Amino acid sequence: MRWEDVCAEPALVVGNDGRTSFREHGFLVLPELLDTKQLQPLRDGLAELVEQSRSLTASTHLLDLEHGHTAHNPRLRRAADIDDTHAAFWELCSSSILVDIAADLLGANVRFREAYANMKWAGGGASVKWHQDLAFYPHTNTGTIQFLVALEDVTDEQGPPLMVAGSHRDTLYSHYDDAGEWLGAIEPARLAHLDLDGAVHVTGKAGTVSVHHGLTVHGSATNNSDRSRPMLIITFAAADALPYTAAPYRSSHHGQLVRGVEPGVAHHEEMTLTLPPDWSAGYTSLFDHQHDRK
Numbered sequence: 001m002r003w004e005d006v007c008a009e010p011a012l013v014v015g016n017d018g019r020t021s022f023r024e025h026g027f028l029v030l031p032e033l034l035d036t037k038q039l040q041p042l043r044d045g046l047a048e049l050v051e052q053s054r055s056l057t058a059s060t061h062l063l064d065l066e067h068g069h070t071a072h073n074p075r076l077r078r079a080a081d082i083d084d085t086h087a088a089f090w091e092l093c094s095s096s097i098l099v100d101i102a103a104d105l106l107g108a109n110v111r112f113r114e115a116y117a118n119m120k121w122a123g124g125g126a127s128v129k130w131h132q133d134l135a136f137y138p139h140t141n142t143g144t145i146q147f148l149v150a151l152e153d154v155t156d157e158q159g160p161p162l163m164v165a166g167s168h169r170d171t172l173y174s175h176y177d178d179a180g181e182w183l184g185a186i187e188p189a190r191l192a193h194l195d196l197d198g199a200v201h202v203t204g205k206a207g208t209v210s211v212h213h214g215l216t217v218h219g220s221a222t223n224n225s226d227r228s229r230p231m232l233i234i235t236f237a238a239a240d241a242l243p244y245t246a247a248p249y250r251s252s253h254h255g256q257l258v259r260g261v262e263p264g265v266a267h268h269e270e271m272t273l274t275l276p277p278d279w280s281a282g283y284t285s286l287f288d289h290q291h292d293r294k
């Protein structure tokens with residue numbers, strides 16, 4: 001949907017100022033959007049997944065383990081397709097205020113793509129290198145957004161998300177190295193013209209939610225503090241944005257309409273998109289590509 005058409009409907013949650021800011025900067029931060037009552041079932045659901053991970057000695061497609069993981073000291077790095085694991089997760093993805101915000105930013109017809117959790121454990125939880133989400137799942141237009149939901153307080157010491165304001169108005173950068181190897185990240189040299197040091201640190205109390213555009217360059221540092229930084233990551237697409245390639249993750253809800261109607265059309269924006277590897281042959285995790293293969 002064109003931005004003018006998105007804006008033809010009233011912005012129910014973020015307001016016109018929120019829309020203008022999102023358009024300008026490529027992300028919004030909503031401090032303490034969720035309260036403790038809403039957060040607790042999500043924390044409980046995640047705790048169950050950490051329990052499950054104790055029995056694993058190697059990563060699976062859905063449960064990605066950090067080096068040093070043991071049954072005694074579980075280091076689940078990412079849990080994928082969480083919407084299939086616990087009703088509270090799917091409720092958040094399908095009928096919460098997040099879907100209202102998605103409609104404010106993407107238009108009336110919204111499709112769910114994926115939901116996962118990054119744990120970023122205390123004492124060295126992995127960084128996330130600079131990347132753009134659309135590199136992993138290019139669409140016919142740039143109408144995808146990703147929510148980051150802080151389940152606990154996030155301070156600067158815990159490796160908060162970092163957003164490069166205005167970077168979504170640039171281009172889709174290659175996430176390959178010069179030899180054609182998929183990095184799952186953008187080589188810093190390609191970003192020399194951006195003010196990476198000036199990236200906005202998304203800190204805040206538990207329940208703080210940020211939402212960013214599919215082209216916004218973002219990442220986060222290693223968590224060297226003594227407090228973990230569990231975060232839910234949830235992605236939606238405008239229903240008229242159709243993916244060109246297989247999805248990295250495909251839960252039972254993948255592609256489901258969560259707001260509005262099937263538009264029956266695909267909207268195209270003119271751009272050249274570097275395609276990711278063929279995920280139908282298998283996807284491990286962003287961390288695996290960014291850290292473990294090097």
Ligand SMILES: O=C(O)CCC(=O)C(=O)O
Pocket residue numbers: 118128159160161218219220231233286
């Ligand atoms: O966990 C983070 O800090 C960033 C998450 C993210 O951008 C991702 O997993 O794609």
